Amino acid sequence: MAKGGISKVVKLGGFAHVNTVCIGGGFPPVVQTMWKDRLSFEDLEGNAAEQIISRIENLGKMGCGVLRFAVPDLNAAEVLGNLASMVSMPLVADIHFDYKIALRCLDFPIAKIRINPGNIGGKDKVKAVLNKAAAASRPIRVGVNAGSLPRDLEPPAGDLGGNSLAEAMVLAAEREIAVFTEFGFTDVLVSMKASSIADTIRANRLFAERSDIPLHVGVTEAGPLIAGVVRNTAALVALLADGIGDTIRVSLSDTMEKEIIAGREILAAASEMAGTGENSPGVRIVSCPRCGRAGFDTHGFTERWQNRFYAMDKNITVAIMGCAVNGPGEARHADLGITGVGDKVLIFRRGEVTCTIDAAEADTAFEKELAKL
Ligand code: SF4
Numbered sequence: 469m470a471k472g473g474i475s476k477v478v479k480l481g482g483f484a485h486v487n488t489v490c491i492g493g494g495f496p497p498v499v500q501t502m503w504k505d506r507l508s509f510e511d512l513e514g515n516a517a518e519q520i521i522s523r524i525e526n527l528g529k530m531g532c533g534v535l536r537f538a539v540p541d542l543n544a545a546e547v548l549g550n551l552a553s554m555v556s557m558p559l560v561a562d563i564h565f566d567y568k569i570a571l572r573c574l575d576f577p578i579a580k581i582r583i584n585p586g587n588i589g590g591k592d593k594v595k596a597v598l599n600k601a602a603a604a605s606r607p608i609r610v611g612v613n614a615g616s617l618p619r620d621l622e623p624p625a626g627d628l629g630g631n632s633l634a635e636a637m638v639l640a641a642e643r644e645i646a647v648f649t650e651f652g653f654t655d656v657l658v659s660m661k662a663s664s665i666a667d668t669i670r671a672n673r674l675f676a677e678r679s680d681i682p683l684h685v686g687v688t689e690a691g692p693l694i695a696g697v698v699r700n701t702a703a704l705v706a707l708l709a710d711g712i713g714d715t716i717r718v719s720l721s722d723t724m725e726k727e728i729i730a731g732r733e734i735l736a737a738a739s740e741m742a743g744t745g746e747n748s749p750g751v752r753i754v755s756c757p758r759c760g761r762a763g764f765d766t767h768g769f770t771e772r773w774q775n776r777f778y779a780m781d782k783n784i785t786v787a788i789m790g791c792a793v794n795g796p797g798e799a800r801h802a803d804l805g806i807t808g809v810g811d812k813v814l815i816f817r818r819g820e821v822t823c824t825i826d827a828a829e830a831d832t833a834f835e836k837e838l839a840k841l
Pocket of ligand 1: 758762789792793
């Protein structure tokens with residue numbers, strides 16, 4: 469959403485078997501992630517294909533609205549094009565350097581492409597891509613990264629002050645958008661990403677003050693799980709509080725599933741802070757940090773169940789607690805609670821103890837109780 473107003477809407481998918489996803493226009497921010505490995509044609513056959521399709525479907529259930537793939541060459545474009553005809557998730561092709569890859573991707577039901585006009589050749593090549601994208605109703609994201617700014621916009625080495633890097637990212641985005649405008653192409657989104665929290669915030673605020681183009685926001689190269697979540701939370705909560713951010717990607721050196729969970733939790737936290745989202749949809753997990761009193765391994769249980777919880781279509785609170793100190797209280801107040809008490813494990817459903825079991829039986833018993841909700 470643009471600061472002080474609503475960004476224009478960009479529609480993805482909606483053709484053939486692919487879901488329609490609206491980005492911008494006041495729609496809730498869309499959480500997205502990026503496939504972490506290179507795919508080959510062998511990956512689209514037999515069991516390998518089933519596993520990939522199942523993983524993408526599960527990402528969708530967890531809250532992923534859009535899934536991006538690196539497309540480094542024409543062979544990768546063919547593979548992604550074929551995959552795009554096998555799943556309902558809108559897939560995005562991320563392309564650098566070669567406009568022919570973008571042209572080939574547009575032959576397939578790929579929902580969006582990401583290019584930077586400045587690095588895919590001359591204006592005639594950009595024009596060819598834009599014409600084909602417009603004819604196929606495919607939006608394009610311009611992605612500016614602080615690490616690959618045009619030479620003339622790079623801040624001087626060692627310049628860490630002021631708005632210089634943020635301004636350079638905005639200027640780079642505006643320069644790319646000007647090429648689109650020259651050819652009459654308006655179905656566009658923009659991202660300006662840096663590994664710096666402050667520059668990410670400044671660049672997006674600056675751009676949103678000047679434009680109603682929908683913004684894809686996130687801190688890039690943000691680090692491993694904990695550092696990456698913290699850094700993205702700091703930037704995204706600030707931007708979302710300003711009404712900036714139409715789609716988010718939490719970049720982590722970790723799994724896609726963790727990126728989606730982090731994205732959902734950041735949106736829920738931002739809504740809660742704004743007083744609009746105490747009842748965010750999905751499973752809310754209350755889990756204790758565990759200590760020397762624990763009679764139940766809350767860490768192992770939470771790790772085993774986490775992805776399943778986020779893929780569930782249930783609006784419930786689940787409590788996973790270690791011992792009698794706080795366990796029964798939290799478990800009783802949750803829709804479904806499990807807690808260690810002495811050498812036993814108790815399961816509560818909507819305030820009532822439904823079973824007392826050994827820890828080895830916890831997963832099976834919990835699954836049965838969950839099915840009753
Ligand atoms: Fe420790 Fe029990 Fe509190 Fe968990 S609920 S942190 S095990 S005292």
